[in-house]
Amino acid sequence: MSSPIKGDDYMESKGFKRKLTAILSADVVGYSRLMRDDEEATVLTLNKYKEMIVNLIDRNQGRLVDSTGDNLLAEFVSVVDAVRCAVQIQEDLKSENEELPDNRKMEFRIGINTGDVIQEGDRIYGDGVNIAARLESLADAGGICISRSAYDQVKRKLNLQYEYLGEQQVKNIDEPVRVYKVSMETEAKETIAEENPPVQIQDKPSIAVLPFVNMSGDPEQEYFSDGVTEDIITALSKIRWFLVSARNSTFSYKGKSPDVRQVASDLGVRYVLEGSVRKAGNRVRISAQLIEGSTGNHVWAERYDHDLDDIFAVQDEITRIVIGAIEPELTKAEIRRAKMKRPENLDVWDLCQRGWWHRFQATREDFAQARQYFQKAIDLDPQFGSAYSGLAEVLSFELMFQFTDTPVEHGKKAVQTARKGIELDPEDAMAHLALGRAFIVTGQPDKAITECKTALKINPHYAFAHYQMGTAILFSGRPEEGIPYIETAIRLSPNDLYMGPFLSRLGQAYLSLRKYEKAVEFSREALRHKMTPWPVNAYEVSALGHLGRREEAREALSELLRRKPGLQLSHLKEGFIPVTPRKIEDFLEGLRKAGLPE
Numbered sequence: 001m002s003s004p005i006k007g008d009d010y011m012e013s014k015g016f017k018r019k020l021t022a023i024l025s026a027d028v029v030g031y032s033r034l035m036r037d038d039e040e041a042t043v044l045t046l047n048k049y050k051e052m053i054v055n056l057i058d059r060n061q062g063r064l065v066d067s068t069g070d071n072l073l074a075e076f077v078s079v080v081d082a083v084r085c086a087v088q089i090q091e092d093l094k095s096e097n098e099e100l101p102d103n104r105k106m107e108f109r110i111g112i113n114t115g116d117v118i119q120e121g122d123r124i125y126g127d128g129v130n131i132a133a134r135l136e137s138l139a140d141a142g143g144i145c146i147s148r149s150a151y152d153q154v155k156r157k158l159n160l161q162y163e164y165l166g167e168q169q170v171k172n173i174d175e176p177v178r179v180y181k182v183s184m185e186t187e188a189k190e191t192i193a194e195e196n197p198p199v200q201i202q203d204k205p206s207i208a209v210l211p212f213v214n215m216s217g218d219p220e221q222e223y224f225s226d227g228v229t230e231d232i233i234t235a236l237s238k239i240r241w242f243l244v245s246a247r248n249s250t251f252s253y254k255g256k257s258p259d260v261r262q263v264a265s266d267l268g269v270r271y272v273l274e275g276s277v278r279k280a281g282n283r284v285r286i287s288a289q290l291i292e293g294s295t296g297n298h299v300w301a302e303r304y305d306h307d308l309d310d311i312f313a314v315q316d317e318i319t320r321i322v323i324g325a326i327e328p329e330l331t332k333a334e335i336r337r338a339k340m341k342r343p344e345n346l347d348v349w350d351l352c353q354r355g356w357w358h359r360f361q362a363t364r365e366d367f368a369q370a371r372q373y374f375q376k377a378i379d380l381d382p383q384f385g386s387a388y389s390g391l392a393e394v395l396s397f398e399l400m401f402q403f404t405d406t407p408v409e410h411g412k413k414a415v416q417t418a419r420k421g422i423e424l425d426p427e428d429a430m431a432h433l434a435l436g437r438a439f440i441v442t443g444q445p446d447k448a449i450t451e452c453k454t455a456l457k458i459n460p461h462y463a464f465a466h467y468q469m470g471t472a473i474l475f476s477g478r479p480e481e482g483i484p485y486i487e488t489a490i491r492l493s494p495n496d497l498y499m500g501p502f503l504s505r506l507g508q509a510y511l512s513l514r515k516y517e518k519a520v521e522f523s524r525e526a527l528r529h530k531m532t533p534w535p536v537n538a539y540e541v542s543a544l545g546h547l548g549r550r551e552e553a554r555e556a557l558s559e560l561l562r563r564k565p566g567l568q569l570s571h572l573k574e575g576f577i578p579v580t581p582r583k584i585e586d587f588l589e590g591l592r593k594a595g596l597p598e
Helices: 004-013 031-037 039-059 079-097 127-138 148-154 219-237 247-253 260-267 308-326 332-337 346-359 364-380 385-400 407-424 429-441 445-458 463-475 479-492 499-512 516-526 535-547 550-563 569-575 581-594
Strands: 016-028 062-066 072-076 108-120 123-125 144-147 162-168 177-182 206-209 271-280 283-292 298-307
Touching (some): 016 039, 016 127, 016 550, 031 039, 072 079, 079 108, 079 144, 079 148, 079 177, 123 127, 127 144, 144 148, 206 219, 219 247, 219 346, 247 260, 260 271, 346 364, 346 385, 364 385, 385 407, 407 429, 429 445, 445 463, 463 479, 479 499, 499 516, 499 535, 535 550, 535 581, 569 581
Parallel strands (some): 108 144, 206 271
Antiparallel strands (some): 108 123, 271 283, 283 298
16 A cells, blocks of 8 residues: 555656645625625625735735635635735725615625645645635624634634634535634634533533632742642542542633623533632631622631641631532531641641642652652651552652653552552542542553552542543553543533643543544643643654654644754653554554654
8 A cells, every 4th residue: 555655746746645734615695685685786796806806806815716706715825814814804805895775785705724734736635625615604794614624723823812613514514613603803813723522511410619718928938829729629529429520620710800690601600609718827717608600709718817737627727618508408417528648747747738839730840849748748657548549649640741761660650649549548549539630650550450440439529530541541451432531521611721631641542442543633722721741742743654744743832842853763662652562663653654763
């Protein structure tokens, strides 16, 4: 079988060539009616408007491909130029139409897509063109619709607004197309789009705990207010009758002042808990208020002033009152289940919160700092299981990010440390997930699955547990079974700070399944998020290599080598398994086709 590259050479020898281009398709709304009412006037107006459009295409570095009847087809090297041109077209034609009576106004609708096309002479063909035409048919009179691929290129480069219209099934295109409407409001100051419709509010009592605000006036105390918030989230999440938004979703609102009703709609919850923490010397003041999401009404509010020695009692009190305010019938036994195992020394808790803060920064230096904090906590209280889980997490991440020169020893220590955390607190879901991750990074996915099952049994609504389960199943060689777990994690926590890793796992899974278009899509989406490691660049490069999209593959490879200088295929064979072992050769072959040296 000929390789994709040889196939392209063959096409070029026959006068065809493939290329990536931005396509603009336009036609007249109600053209048949206009012709029926007055053919002569319609033709005169059409010719005048076409001349204006062609001039604008030329001025925006575009090329007219076809102009048959009331249709126009043009291509641009830059999708930014294509969208800018489309806006100018609609603005100029709107001014021209003001001179015409309502029944003679001639309005165009425009669709823009960026995609792979076949060029023969001056003509272009392919799905890239067909999608642009379908987008045109979805646009309003005088409006513009663009595809997801076009939106990704322009969303931060033009002073426009965009409205997400959802996934649309269009004629002769197998998969739904994500469509965005371009706002024609010239005063727009920001880009907006809603790809995730409001999450359906569940039947069970549901709550989101927003990050408590640090009122101490000292940025160094951020870890303390974050720790208070996380403890309350953890306590609430252990109650099986509750649905609690994931920590990473609610922390996406940190440093903002969101409308509580919008938060409730975004996260699909009935209630929102917000508050503040002021720490001074050995005293702490915690204020909290529970708000009904649909109305914004306050259900309960309270302020606590206590010595730091009583901090855990305050957290338990807040948790108890929140539970009682939402679900009075919850039993005392369920409330007791919400209490975490506490350290004997407040300094231990303090050190762990600092460790978790640094762990979430996801840099080599922060991982090293986090390790030191967790180890200090263990030295102070060897019986506090959460400290071991935190340390195991950091060790696993350092191994996964290749931030260690002793990977084998690092992996063994991660497993041993995570097991100690479970031994001390077997009901801590995070402890089981820490061991699960350690098993994943040391190549023991079947053992990881067992730990993830336990974590999900303890807390079935834990988004991170679903993600970890999907990852473990993926690495065991069953990507089809792993994908639904990862998709569930995304549904449970749509604003998760881990969205980059969530999406990267989907890209990885589709690469394993040889669904290369989807692999490219999800890998690129992942790379727009924080905490997305360099291997995701490799997924994108490999998929593009298999697709034979040489120009895109070269650009993606350049970015991969920028993030991982000197990378070669031999490095991946020896020290890194980025897809399931059964598919490693497919992965390497795609990189080879893209030009990664041996």
